[in-house]
Amino acid sequence: MENIHNFLHTIDFVVVLAYLVILIGIGYWVSFVKKSKKDENLFLAGHSLGWGSIGFTMWGTNVGPSMLIASASIGYTTGIVAGNFSWLAFIFIFLLATVFAPRYLNAKVQTLPEFMGRRFGESTRKILAWYSLVTILISWLALTLFAGGILVGQILDLPLWGSVIILVIIAAFFTIAGGLKAIAITNIFQMLLLIIVSLILTVVGVYKAGGLVTIYESTPTEFWNLFLPVDDPNYPWIALVLGYPVMGVWFWCTDQSMVQSVLGAKSLKQGQMGTNFTGWLKILDVALFIIPGITCLVLFPNLTNPDEAYMTMVTRLLPAGMVGLVMAVLIAALVSTIDSALNSLSTVFTMDIYLKKYNPNASQKEIVKIGRIVTVVGAVAAIFLTLAIDSIKGLKLFDVFQAVLGFIAPPMSVIFLFGVLWKKSTTLAANFVLSGGTIISLGIGIVYFITKEQVDWPHFLLLSFYIFVFLSFCMWAISFFGRKKATDNNQLLDNIPSKTSKSVWISWILLIIVMIGLYIFFNNN
Template sequence: MNIYDQLTSLDFAVVGIYLLILLGIGFWVSFKLKGSKNDNLFLASNSLKWPSIGFTMWGTNVGPSMLIASASIGYTTGIVAGNFAWYAFIFIFLLAVVFAPRYLGAKVQTLPEFMGKRFGNSTQNILAWYTIVTILISWLSLTLFAGGILIQQILNMPMWLSIVLLLTISAFFAMAGGLKAIAFTNVFQMILLIVVSVILTWIAFSELGSLSAIQERIPSNYWNLLLPNDDINYPWIAILLGYPVMGVWFWCTDQSMVQSVLGAKNIKQGQLGANFTGWLKILDVPLFIIPGILCFILFPDLKNPDEAYMTMVTQLLPSGLKGLVMAVLIAALISTIDSALNALSTVFTMDIYVKKMKPEATRNQIVTTGRIVTVVGAFIAILITLAINSIKGLNLFDVFQSVLGFIAPPMSVVFLFGVLWSKTTRRAADSILIFGTLLSLTVGVLFLWIFPKEIYDFWPHFLLLSFYLFVVLSIAIVIISLLDSKNTDTENTLLPVKKVTMTLRAKLLWVLLFIVMLGLYLFFNGN
């Protein structure tokens, strides 16, 4: 089924008009904010309340890339991918009660700064480079990959050309002030995408008639969260052991996810906001995965499951509305790409160039360096994206999770031991961040490209590989710390914890969330 052939001139016109309107809003917002004392809206620190925190964390997590990927995995395996949404509540809770009080107690704005206070400047510098690598891979290249697939489907062009086109559009918006427009309208766009997903699910249910009709037309294991240990896609042991490595990294140590909690009005609002995020994550399955399952029933002959979401859009929505969905997806992708390029430029320019290379740099030199880094970063991202596109045997969702699974172990180990074990030394933390990252990325390259599992079946599941790497690095950090314990290290002290008693309201909400999640797991348990 060719998605391009299902689109009309009206759909493409809607895309163009929508992007032009965004551009116009961008110029208007830029003009209104020019010279304003409040032109940097991100300086309003310690003002976020729990609704803002919850929606920000959830919105950062469930962008268009994850929406397309979730429908893809729902099409191929059913609800089992819901573990990546529902299992997360444990690590969001860990952020609220373990990590956030320590971050706030240290009075830091960034997580590299936190580790700098914990271990010293060398660790902070290494984390700056680590952050650059993760931005390039997890936020920029994977988003470009998902966006390239979308453009491929819409315009029927090669992946490399799709990526270049998406980057060109992003650069045009950034230079013309469009990024402000997209940031200004991002909440509206996410709401629109959620409404569309609800409409798609409702229309598909209407087409199928009843729950019993749906039940009869899909494999029985499509409604199981826990699959047997011999399942080739997602055995329960792989999820149980492997996802926590990714969960700790993503929900507790990734700056993009933690930032809103750090900006909370107080720790109580931060804990309530994290709890609200846990409740919002429940919506991931009905909004993003179930449409993929329904697509499997309605269109069982798709050659490429990554086309599941757009197939539902093009086949079930009227002309014009299809174009609106495409426009919103493209605009939201552009926002993520621009934000990632901006973050990449900022981290390198301020944390490495200004701080280490040239502290006396003038404003013009800083601006020029930032622009050069943006161009170089975009070029490197294209190469990484094309490499990701060459991965065989995995759909979009599995590509996302496997790549992230090989990034996560070093960061999870360093933060867990750095926060919870007072004997962890600077040398141990630095060694894991440097050599542990090289080990994890090397294993990832071997697994995904050089000896792909599609051909070489000696590999365990990628989530188990992530867990094994975590265990090896955990043993290493303990051994290095113990061997290093005789050295005097004045910077090796646990940072203060912001003492706080969780309110009764927060306790009740967390207990209720645990009960609901347990109920969902029991209801969708494997046969």
């Protein structure tokens, strides 16, 4: 099959260039021309977010271009089983709404490290800051650059390292020109545009393939089952049932990027309704991102690289010009994610580590200088991490994403579950799990990736579950047999608002019924 690059037209590249120039222009206008007295936005938007903003923000953060490309790829090779990573999320979004959000909002914190710092003390907050740097570097920077590098490589016919460097340079250029603000302003528009384009792609693809019935009959029966047998080599049901919850608790309940909009809610009710809206939006993931991959298998069964499934559908089925628009939205959204991650990395290091430990009296000029240095160092480190991820053999793009996240998740899931649900959890236990547990979890992950071709490992989701169980035992044992310190503030968990409104419960009951129905329907094949 011909290279994707060969199917692009001059008009497509003109549209991409025009789109990026317009964004830069808007960024310049917002940053330097349209200045107002309220220049600085509050971190949590002044606690003014309603349920709609919260739902779209959480969903948009989750379903960026990197996940879109990966989802189409796994749909091409395994069917809708990867939909579990979207549809099982409702359980943990519900956990956020009913267990974690009331405690976060009652504590009136701005960040989750701050919450854990108030629960266990300043030492835990410092360790969590370093942990956040690692997770930002790996999960938000390296993985995004990896998927983005694949996308740009398909468009420009470049090797991954060249594509990644181009993305980093574009991201830096946007920052200098004020493009980050522009992308932040247009982010919801871009996500809606991405939804519309993906919906058009799904409809056109299904029509070209002869309809849903033809697609169903042209693919293996197991492609339409959410739970596969225990001996399935890709995603056995036992691995999903045991391993995904570890990732789900971390990603939906404890990751700052995902929870931040809930912290900015007008009220607990708005936060809970917003999370419920996110759960409804997650239903769309299978239709918008995985079905195009399955349809691509029917229309173009001879792809040598499944990671090209989404762009193959775009370039073969959409007219010139619209292909360029899709490319522009994907690239701009990728640059937005990279910019945000670099800024987060710089902010965490500068504010929570440099100012706290090394130079509390630093001038504003010194703070800016350190921030810029960290941004550059972070970008370079992310490039090398991306190339390291690219060296992983025997895993599909989607599997790489989930496996990496699976080894990041256990320590955070353990300390937040125990810290929030068990008052006897201690600072010593939390610090061990955060520091020692992270070394254990990431160490096992590195060995797993290096030796996967030579060693018959358990499924990476099962490994994540085993690590979680071990760290949970450590958290319990150290807390139970160790001494309680003055910094162990279990009173933070008292006086939690217990009354959840009737409308919130009705919304969640309806979503739960729909999700159960979907799982029954897609497990009868």
